[in-house]
Amino acid sequence: MGVPDFLIESVDNALTVMDMVTERGEVRVRRVSEELEISPSSAHRLLATLAHRRYLVQDPTSKIYRPGAKLIDRRAPNADVLKLRRVLKSHMEHVATITQESVSLSLLMGEHIEFIDGVESPHTLRASPRVGAHLPAYATAGGKVQLAELSPQDLAALYPDGLKALTAHTVTDISELTKKLQQIGKHGYAVSREESTEGISAVSVPIQDAIGRILAALSVLAPSARLPDTKLQPIIELLRASAQAVKPLL
Numbered sequence: 001m002g003v004p005d006f007l008i009e010s011v012d013n014a015l016t017v018m019d020m021v022t023e024r025g026e027v028r029v030r031r032v033s034e035e036l037e038i039s040p041s042s043a044h045r046l047l048a049t050l051a052h053r054r055y056l057v058q059d060p061t062s063k064i065y066r067p068g069a070k071l072i073d074r075r076a077p078n079a080d081v082l083k084l085r086r087v088l089k090s091h092m093e094h095v096a097t098i099t100q101e102s103v104s105l106s107l108l109m110g111e112h113i114e115f116i117d118g119v120e121s122p123h124t125l126r127a128s129p130r131v132g133a134h135l136p137a138y139a140t141a142g143g144k145v146q147l148a149e150l151s152p153q154d155l156a157a158l159y160p161d162g163l164k165a166l167t168a169h170t171v172t173d174i175s176e177l178t179k180k181l182q183q184i185g186k187h188g189y190a191v192s193r194e195e196s197t198e199g200i201s202a203v204s205v206p207i208q209d210a211i212g213r214i215l216a217a218l219s220v221l222a223p224s225a226r227l228p229d230t231k232l233q234p235i236i237e238l239l240r241a242s243a244q245a246v247k248p249l250l
Helices: 009-024 029-036 040-052 081-099 141-147 152-158 174-187 229-249
Strands: 056-058 065-067 102-109 112-119 134-136 190-193 200-208 214-223
Touching: 009 029, 009 040, 009 065, 029 040, 040 056, 040 065, 081 102, 081 112, 081 214, 081 229, 102 141, 112 141, 141 174, 141 190, 141 200, 141 214, 152 174, 200 229, 214 229
Parallel strands: none
Antiparallel strands: 056 065, 102 112, 102 214, 112 134, 190 200, 200 214
16 A cells, blocks of 8 residues: 555554554663654654653653553453553452552563552552553562463573563572472462562462453552561452452453
8 A cells, every 4th residue: 555645653662662662561762762763752752752642651661661550451462451550440449448548450461560550559659550560570479479370491481581680689599489380370369578568568369260261460569668578468368359259241
């Protein structure tokens, strides 16, 4: 098909960027500049505009752009994302109300997890689930509870370059991670103690469909001081009740 006479270049560029980030999972200003043959400043403005409209989200550290909430709604990597969000929303709000802490829903996307929905705690000091953000799965409760169904061989293949430390608490030995995941699979929940972010802890359970396939993870995340071991079991039971309630609907 030829290029139409009425083509609006700026719109075409924006749609091309959304195709790029959907296919690759991330884009950088420099790559967009090169592939669209536009100046770096124009590429930056284009990406910033898409981020403003929530089609992209920028990692504050690496400055890489990844799919934002609106792009996530338009795709279904491991499950029907819209259905997951619709079915889980009231349960997330219930858990957040009972615990008074933030709640997140995440999907395993290769070696990362992606946050697809969240409810924020009413506390001023809180852990905020950033919809559209990616984190290494091995450093999060939601990621670990989904990685737990992988074989040791598949896990090693997922991280051929090893595990990078995000904090002083991140597990960086693949053998140690494998052992922890075996325990997580046995117990049916995962805990992260400041493994991805200093001062933040989380607990997570898997969300399964009617035949037992893991589709996502439901987590409570909070400042570590408000999530001691003594408070975990009631939260785990609350998360499990939500997971069981939605299982027949997925």
